[in-house]
Structure formats: structure tokens, C-alpha cells
Amino acid sequence: MTETIVTYDLKNDVAVIGLDRPAKRNALSDELIRQLNAAVTQAHQEAKAGVIHSTSAHFCAGLDLAQLAEKMKTGKRRKRGSWHPTFEMIARSEVPFVAALNGACIGGGLELASAAQIRVADKSTYFGLPEATRGIFVGGGGAVRTQRLMGYARMADMMLTGRVLTAEEGERANLCQYVVEEGESLNKALELAERIASNRGMVNWAICAALPRINDVSHEDGLFIESLIGASIAGGDDKKRVTDFVEKKTGRVKPKED
Numbered sequence: 001m002t003e004t005i006v007t008y009d010l011k012n013d014v015a016v017i018g019l020d021r022p023a024k025r026n027a028l029s030d031e032l033i034r035q036l037n038a039a040v041t042q043a044h045q046e047a048k049a050g051v052i053h054s055t056s057a058h059f060c061a062g063l064d065l066a067q068l069a070e071k072m073k074t075g076k077r078r079k080r081g082s083w084h085p086t087f088e089m090i091a092r093s094e095v096p097f098v099a100a101l102n103g104a105c106i107g108g109g110l111e112l113a114s115a116a117q118i119r120v121a122d123k124s125t126y127f128g129l130p131e132a133t134r135g136i137f138v139g140g141g142g143a144v145r146t147q148r149l150m151g152y153a154r155m156a157d158m159m160l161t162g163r164v165l166t167a168e169e170g171e172r173a174n175l176c177q178y179v180v181e182e183g184e185s186l187n188k189a190l191e192l193a194e195r196i197a198s199n200r201g202m203v204n205w206a207i208c209a210a211l212p213r214i215n216d217v218s219h220e221d222g223l224f225i226e227s228l229i230g231a232s233i234a235g236g237d238d239k240k241r242v243t244d245f246v247e248k249k250t251g252r253v254k255p256k257e258d
């Protein structure tokens, strides 16, 4: 029987996906990607938001180098772009994902985290892109997504020099949006995911699927797509959410409390 190395749980409307290969620091083997794909597919069928976390001390050590070494010996290399469909499903769908980070968030692990819409790092988290050290390149969409998050200069620095960033440095470099105390990233990610799950699905879809695409087109085309999206999501329960505010049935935006 195949060992379970990705756990799946549905908590209310939130799919909780756990990377569960602690002995290998959640290194991304073909089997782990296969199980992750199945979990994300299931999340799409039944959840309104998702969380991806590690069940142990490290989020993810990146590509399974032992498996790669084995394939190099036999000449059976991983097909290029084989992670893309899974990571793309996380990145651009109606189900937004929050990645809860801890410990090593390295190489393909950072690429996976970059596919989520929100990253919460606890203070044990460190970010690295050691691909050049291993003589390989990013392969999980990091050239697009991670670069877009942190910018070319920072990514080139990390890749060329092996520079490692702490959680706080990662936040300043835009690799994560929240830094929490050690052991708290899953709790914070769940709290955020529950909040996200209460949004209209169509609006979440527009944020996840349309905003990044608008980034890819011209200013004018972006404005046009924005108008199209606005028109296409009109209807449904949007009127109720608006009138609820006008009739004082729903909360106001409050100043942030420390």
C-alpha cells in the first residue's frame, strides 16, 4: 500500500493539506506531488479556501534530490514542467490557499509556497534557493511567481550567492505577508482561511485568477478586464452584502488594534 505523505482534512469550508514526510523534510518526490495534486483537486471539489502546512519542523526541503540522483543514473529524468499543473491549481482558482511556513522553506518548497496567495511564516522559518549550488534551476514556477514576489535583484542574489533569509527578512522581501511566533503559523493560516472562505466564491476567483493575469497585460487591457470582471460577478448575493452594510446589519471596517 502507498504510504500517505500528504494528509487531507476538511474543517468547515477549509481544506487543510499537510505535507507529511518528516524523515525527508517533505522533499518533493513524484509521489508527494501526486498526492498533493489529489488533495488540491479534492479541495476544489468541496472547500472554499485551503491551507498548506507541514506536519513537522520544516515546511519543505524542495526537490527530492535523492530521487533526482537516481533518475540521473538511469537517464529517466523528470518531465519538465511536471509540477506546473499542481502549483497552478493552487495559484489561480476559486479556492485561495494560505501556506503556513516553518523551518526550511527551500527551493521547490519556496516555489510551492509562492503558489499560495498568502504566506504566514513562523519565526523558525528560513528561505533559501540553493538550486545553483545543486547545478539545477527552479522548476516549480518560481522563475515567474517567486521572482514576481521578491523581484529580480533579490532572487538573483539568493540564487547566485546562496543567501538565506530569516522570516523577518522574508517579510521585508515580500516572500511572506505575516510573521508569527514559533509554532503559530498553522493557527494563523487557519484563521485567515476561514475569513477568506466567508467571501463570495466569485470574488475570490477574481482575486486569484484575474488579478495576476491583469498584471501580465497592458494598462488599458487591465482596465478593460477589470470592468469585465466587475460586470460578470454582479448579481447573486452581492446586493445583500451591500444592503446589509447600508442597513447596519454587518460590521464596519475598524481601525487596527495592537
Ligand code: 1HE
Residues within 6 Å of the ligand: 023, 024, 025, 027, 028, 058, 060, 061, 062, 063, 064, 065, 066, 067, 104, 106, 107, 108, 109, 130, 131, 134, 136, 137, 138, 139, 140
Ligand atoms: C532530502 C532533502 C532533499 C533533506 N531531497 N532528501 N533542496 C536542497 O538543496 C535542500 C537540501 N536539504 C537541506 O539543506 C537540509 O536537509 C535541511 C536544511 C532541509 C534540513 O536539515 P536537517 O539537518 O534538519 O536534516 P538532514 O539531516 O539534512 O536531512 C534529513 C533527511 O532528509 C536526510 O535523509 P537520511 O535518509 O540521510 O536521513 C536527507 O538526505 C533528507 N533530505 N532534504 C532528498 N531536498 C525542480 S526545481 C526545484 C529545485 C530545488 O528544489 S533545489 C533545492 C533542493
